[in-house]
Amino acid sequence: MNHTESDQVAHLLADAVQDITHSPEELSARLAQLKGHAASEPAPLPPASSLRLMSAPASSASASQEAAGSGPAVYGTLAVAAATAAPTARDPADSRSGLTRDRSTPLKVDAQRNLEHVLRAAREVFGELGYGAPMEDVARRARVGVGTVYRRFPSKDVLVRRIAEEEVSRLTDHARVVLGQEDEPWSALARFVRTSVASGGGRLIPAVPLHDDQADPDVEHHMASLMEVVGQLVHRAHASGELRPDVTVADVLLLISSSPSRTADAALQAARQGRLLDICLDGLRSRSE
Amino acid sequence: MSFDELFTEGFTRTVRTLVLMGSDRATAEDLAQEAFGVALKKWDDVGGLDSPLAWVGKTALTLWTSHCRTSGRRRSLLAKAEPLSTSTAPHALTTSDQRIDLVRALEQLPERQRETVVLHYILDQPVSAIARTLEVAEGTVKSQLHDGRRSLRLLMADTDAHPIREGGSSEPHRK
Numbered sequence: 001m002n003h004t005e006s007d008q009v010a011h012l013l014a015d016a017v018q019d020i021t022h023s024p025e026e027l028s029a030r031l032a033q034l035k036g037h038a039a040s041e042p043a044p045l046p047p048a049s050s051l052r053l054m055s056a057p058a059s060s061a062s063a064s065q066e067a068a069g070s071g072p073a074v075y076g077t078l079a080v081a082a083a084t085a086a087p088t089a090r091d092p093a094d095s096r097s098g099l100t101r102d103r104s105t106p107l108k109v110d111a112q113r114n115l116e117h118v119l120r121a122a123r124e125v126f127g128e129l130g131y132g133a134p135m136e137d138v139a140r141r142a143r144v145g146v147g148t149v150y151r152r153f154p155s156k157d158v159l160v161r162r163i164a165e166e167e168v169s170r171l172t173d174h175a176r177v178v179l180g181q182e183d184e185p186w187s188a189l190a191r192f193v194r195t196s197v198a199s200g201g202g203r204l205i206p207a208v209p210l211h212d213d214q215a216d217p218d219v220e221h222h223m224a225s226l227m228e229v230v231g232q233l234v235h236r237a238h239a240s241g242e243l244r245p246d247v248t249v250a251d252v253l254l255l256i257s258s259s260p261s262r263t264a265d266a267a268l269q270a271a272r273q274g275r276l277l278d279i280c281l282d283g284l285r286s287r288s289e
Numbered sequence: 290m291s292f293d294e295l296f297t298e299g300f301t302r303t304v305r306t307l308v309l310m311g312s313d314r315a316t317a318e319d320l321a322q323e324a325f326g327v328a329l330k331k332w333d334d335v336g337g338l339d340s341p342l343a344w345v346g347k348t349a350l351t352l353w354t355s356h357c358r359t360s361g362r363r364r365s366l367l368a369k370a371e372p373l374s375t376s377t378a379p380h381a382l383t384t385s386d387q388r389i390d391l392v393r394a395l396e397q398l399p400e401r402q403r404e405t406v407v408l409h410y411i412l413d414q415p416v417s418a419i420a421r422t423l424e425v426a427e428g429t430v431k432s433q434l435h436d437g438r439r440s441l442r443l444l445m446a447d448t449d450a451h452p453i454r455e456g457g458s459s460e461p462h463r464k
Contacts, residue, residue: 009438012445013410016388017305020314024297031296034326134315146322156319157359 033147117142118149122163127200131160161219167204168222171196171256175229185236189243190281192233193256197273202256227253247284255280290341292332296325299342299412303349306411310353310403311392320356324349340418346408347422394444398437405430406437 022030121142125133135156139146153159175192182188196202205226206219230249237243259273300321307317328335328345335341395403404423408414409430416434420427 005438005442006434009406009441010410012391012441013309013407016391017308017411020301020305020308022301022304027297027300030300030322031293034296034322034329134313135319136315146319150322150326155323 029145030147033145033150036147036151114142114144114148115152118144118152118159119163119166122159123167123200123204126160126163127203130203131164131206135159163204164206164219165222167201168206168219168226170199171201171205172222172226172229174199174201175226175233179229179232185233185240186242186285189233189237189252192230193252193281194277196256197259197277198270202259205253205257241286244284244286251284255284290336292329292336295328295341295345299345300325302342302412303346306346306407307349307353308388309392309395309407309411310350311396312353312356316356317353320352321349323352339421340414342412343408343414343418343422346412346414347404350404350408390445394441397444398440401425402433402437402440405433406441409434 118138122138125137125141129137135149136146138159139149142149149159153162174195178188178192178195182191206223227249230252234243234247234249234252238245238247259276303321303324304314304317307320308314312320324345327348328341335344338344395406398406401423405419408419408422409416414422416427416430420430423430
């Protein structure tokens, strides 16, 4: 073997990834999580509204910790979300070991709350970055360790299905309400589209048809219900002559699932989204007059 | 070696291995964590191997392959990358530019060759451990390392941005 050549390749490869390092603190926190006894819970989240407005000021404790640069910065990898998300440095107490939880017992109150944080964070992160976003981003947004996420959801796939199911059935309920409340067919359809986009739920509709052969029957079932109810909205708008005859249920779902990606500025976001929807909805209307 | 030692010593290397296979860092960390999780569950068996880290590395690579298959994100890193030929002067290359070039070069190697190269040079596994883990003969591992090195050298020389071109910068080696 040619050693010079071998060394050169080794250097070349090593150089390219030399910036990837993990602090001893991060390693031991990850190890603790793997072994299932990183039991501490995250600090209570600020209300959802301030999380959504990403410009909410950091809490003073986290801010000073970040400013001092001395925070444990557990899982401090680069990610799109990190730039806009609430402060993520975890309290040092978080990495201490604690009780081991018997997984067969019902979730304790704090664990239940934890789960809700994860689900909410997953909705936000997947809504912003798509279902391809890593678990790391979800954990960071939920302010828990990635191990905590994996304890609840053994794989990302399980979490994705859970979110997809929840969002699809939420949209279905919403469509039913609109169908019942709004008599005027076009207003009903437009209202459904606008609120679905505004809630962020539209972006969480799994691609139709669901990716490859591994379609999940539960998600499919929920999708079928959604399409059925939205179908009624579409049908009514067709019948009243207000909706272009060639527009299908799939078009409507496509529209609400392809809203522009989120920006940090909520007002700008709303303005851009509103503008786009005006144009799109106008495009769906019949040109009779 | 205890599991803790294995994890502490091997986590970063496993992440680096996946990054060189084309993963972004955060996904690589997820998958590495998952691979160590599997190793922990099967520690009775895995702990007894000559090289548990080679086993973890192989598991992480398998997870990566299946991640690519299900998410269709295989080319994500490359899709974001600038075209190579127009890249800036060699000395201006940052680590991540180098990485993009290298990942791109590695992607042109046959899968087994690429696995063998990263397991050996990044995960730091000896030829014997790689042979056992991939269930091939040691001679096969050696020849794959040899071919992989040669192709890499050609590919990287071809980018004109890296110093490795000893003896073989003539042929463009690109599809």
